[in-house]
Amino acid sequence: MTPHINAPEGAFADTVLMPGDPLRAKYIAENFLEEVIPVCDVRNMLGFTGTYRGKRISVMGSGMGVPSISIYAKELITEYGVKNLIRIGSCGAISDEVQMMDVVLAMGASTDSGVNRSRFPGTDFAMIADFGLLSAAVNAASKLGTRYHVGNVYTSDLFYSPDESRYQTMAKYGMLGVEMEAAGLYGVAAEYGANALAMMTVTDHIIRGEHLTPEERQLTLNEMIRLTLDAVSTLD
Ligand SMILES: O=P(O)(O)O[C@H]1O[C@H](CO)[C@@H](O)[C@H]1O
Numbered sequence: 001m002t003p004h005i006n007a008p009e010g011a012f013a014d015t016v017l018m019p020g021d022p023l024r025a026k027y028i029a030e031n032f033l034e035e036v037i038p039v040c041d042v043r044n045m046l047g048f049t050g051t052y053r054g055k056r057i058s059v060m061g062s063g064m065g066v067p068s069i070s071i072y073a074k075e076l077i078t079e080y081g082v083k084n085l086i087r088i089g090s091c092g093a094i095s096d097e098v099q100m101m102d103v104v105l106a107m108g109a110s111t112d113s114g115v116n117r118s119r120f121p122g123t124d125f126a127m128i129a130d131f132g133l134l135s136a137a138v139n140a141a142s143k144l145g146t147r148y149h150v151g152n153v154y155t156s157d158l159f160y161s162p163d164e165s166r167y168q169t170m171a172k173y174g175m176l177g178v179e180m181e182a183a184g185l186y187g188v189a190a191e192y193g194a195n196a197l198a199m200m201t202v203t204d205h206i207i208r209g210e211h212l213t214p215e216e217r218q219l220t221l222n223e224m225i226r227l228t229l230d231a232v233s234t235l236d
Pocket residue numbers: 019020021063064065088089090091159179180181
């Protein structure tokens with residue numbers, strides 16, 4: 001047990017999917033996994049372990065923002081021996097090439113979060129995905145015919161940015177979208193020796209001012225969940 005996770009030793013599988021919303025974790029467990037066991041409910045940050053195509057897999061909410069996901073990811077790795085952490089979230093697109101409902105695979109994550117500077121004073125550490133998880137996700141997306149993009153994302157501490165002009169600069173530098181956890185997850189995985197990947201479905205287009213309807217959100221979320229589970233089922 002940890003201050004934030006009330007699960008016994010061995011309760012989590014080697015791979016944990018981490019949506020921001022704990023209710024999304026419950027939705028995934030109830031609709032996509034078999035033999036499900038609830039494993040965590042501290043602060044209602046729900047976690048479950050089940051199986052997909054016979055493979056043991058866990059899902060647990062990360063909460064919103066770098067500090068929240070950093071706590072859960074660190075404890076999952078160091079206290080429960082989790083090896084692969086896969087964020088499945090939503091993002092706002094900034095690239096003109098990215099369309100609503102596309103999936104963005106974060107090969108790298110730039111950030112304004114202070115966690116980088118806390119770890120590496122005076123140095124900009126490149127936050128990157130694990131190549132094995134990334135290529136498994138790309139293969140699964142190709143097989144399913146999902147529209148996807150691989151590249152750099154921006155992890156912001158602020159959902160409501162006081163300076164929207166920065167999105168134009170990010171787009172110029174080829175950033176695909178903005179979200180709030182990927183760089184935090186990659187930093188923790190690098191520090192504690194685990195593999196991480198963040199993938200986000202595009203629910204908003206920040207530059208174009210577009211937003212998904214609730215039905216479209218559900219549809220695209222289901223597609224990303226299936227993609228992720230298919231990818232995980234191919235891992236050793
Ligand atoms: O849909 P999730 O995974 O929560 O991700 C995005 O949505 C939240 C903001 O609404 C932030 O957590 C952001 O990263």
